[in-house]
Amino acid sequence: MLIGDIVHPPHYNWWVRKDPISDVLGVFFESFDAQIPYDVVAYSSIDDGTVRQVWQVWRRSKVSVEQKIHVGFHLPLHETSLYDLAESQRPRVIDDTVQYLKERPESVGTQLVVAEGIRSSLTHPVVVDGATVGFLFFSSIYVGTYRGVGMKSVSSMVKILEIVITQELQQQKLAADYEQQAEAAHRDRLTGLLNRRGLELALSSEMTSQRHYGAIFVDMDKMKPINDTRGHSAGDAALLAVTTGIRQHVRDRDFVARVGGDEFVAVLPGVTNLTRLEHICESIRASIETGAAGTVSIGAVHSDRMGVSVLDLIAEADEAMYESKRRGGNCTTVRPARS
Numbered sequence: 001m002l003i004g005d006i007v008h009p010p011h012y013n014w015w016v017r018k019d020p021i022s023d024v025l026g027v028f029f030e031s032f033d034a035q036i037p038y039d040v041v042a043y044s045s046i047d048d049g050t051v052r053q054v055w056q057v058w059r060r061s062k063v064s065v066e067q068k069i070h071v072g073f074h075l076p077l078h079e080t081s082l083y084d085l086a087e088s089q090r091p092r093v094i095d096d097t098v099q100y101l102k103e104r105p106e107s108v109g110t111q112l113v114v115a116e117g118i119r120s121s122l123t124h125p126v127v128v129d130g131a132t133v134g135f136l137f138f139s140s141i142y143v144g145t146y147r148g149v150g151m152k153s154v155s156s157m158v159k160i161l162e163i164v165i166t167q168e169l170q171q172q173k174l175a176a177d178y179e180q181q182a183e184a185a186h187r188d189r190l191t192g193l194l195n196r197r198g199l200e201l202a203l204s205s206e207m208t209s210q211r212h213y214g215a216i217f218v219d220m221d222k223m224k225p226i227n228d229t230r231g232h233s234a235g236d237a238a239l240l241a242v243t244t245g246i247r248q249h250v251r252d253r254d255f256v257a258r259v260g261g262d263e264f265v266a267v268l269p270g271v272t273n274l275t276r277l278e279h280i281c282e283s284i285r286a287s288i289e290t291g292a293a294g295t296v297s298i299g300a301v302h303s304d305r306m307g308v309s310v311l312d313l314i315a316e317a318d319e320a321m322y323e324s325k326r327r328g329g330n331c332t333t334v335r336p337a338r339s
Contacts, residue, residue, distance in 0.1 A: 028041060029060045036153055037145050038139060040061045041139075042059040043059075046134055052078070053074045055072070057071065068116050085132075091122065091125070093120075093147070094121045096119065096120065119143045123136070191258050192243075213269055214266075218264040219298075220238065246264060246288075250280065267313075274335075297330065297331065297332075301316040303337035313337055
């Protein structure tokens, strides 16, 4: 009977995809028993979180055992005998797990191994870029199975595994770098808000997913005088003050963007009525007025119709903002959406 499974520990994103690492371990299990005797093959990875944990992430068995160390089982590395192997990066053979447990009765891992019926084991650290990232285990239900077993075949298998893990980590880094660059391309460098393109992309899946929407357009009343009289550093501080004023009064799931030099947009899915939207706008205006940015003019529209174009709502909010400008600035204009 073959028993196999895999789990994805935290901080090890290379397990998230359909990964070649699992495939390589499967090949080891199916193909190498003529060179290395085993009843169970397992792999555990080290999760470099706040407390380093060793996770069993892959396991297959030729025999039916009373499984105690299941896939997903984990312990703090420093509480296991594997800690010494991680430091030495040398393989370990245990000829008799029962005798080993008598000598180390506090070892939780060994207690569970013995309870499963495992009587001997071979453990080899897996090392990538000089750091131990996991352990490959071969286990037998018989005493002394690995006495005299040559390590050349085991080391060759581990070397293959190390190469595959290295490639996966490199792919993960490339993907993370690409995502970081793509994210930066859609963010305003000064404020960290979405830019115009970033907002359009973020809203592409929001066009019809909500019935109630609020769209807010914020424009600074006196940005040019700030730059002209106090310098661009003061202008940057004013833009950041507006950013803070908006963020303080919207939710994390709302969309906030800087779409022009001194123009900001906020899109609020799920705002159910005009009164609530008006309260949010007035809170933003009052908050900004007391800071370093001077005053702002705000326009906003609310829609309760399914299927509305959010970009059309933003355009209407822009029109409402100009109504606030015509009224002298430092005020809000909130109205139902036409579209």
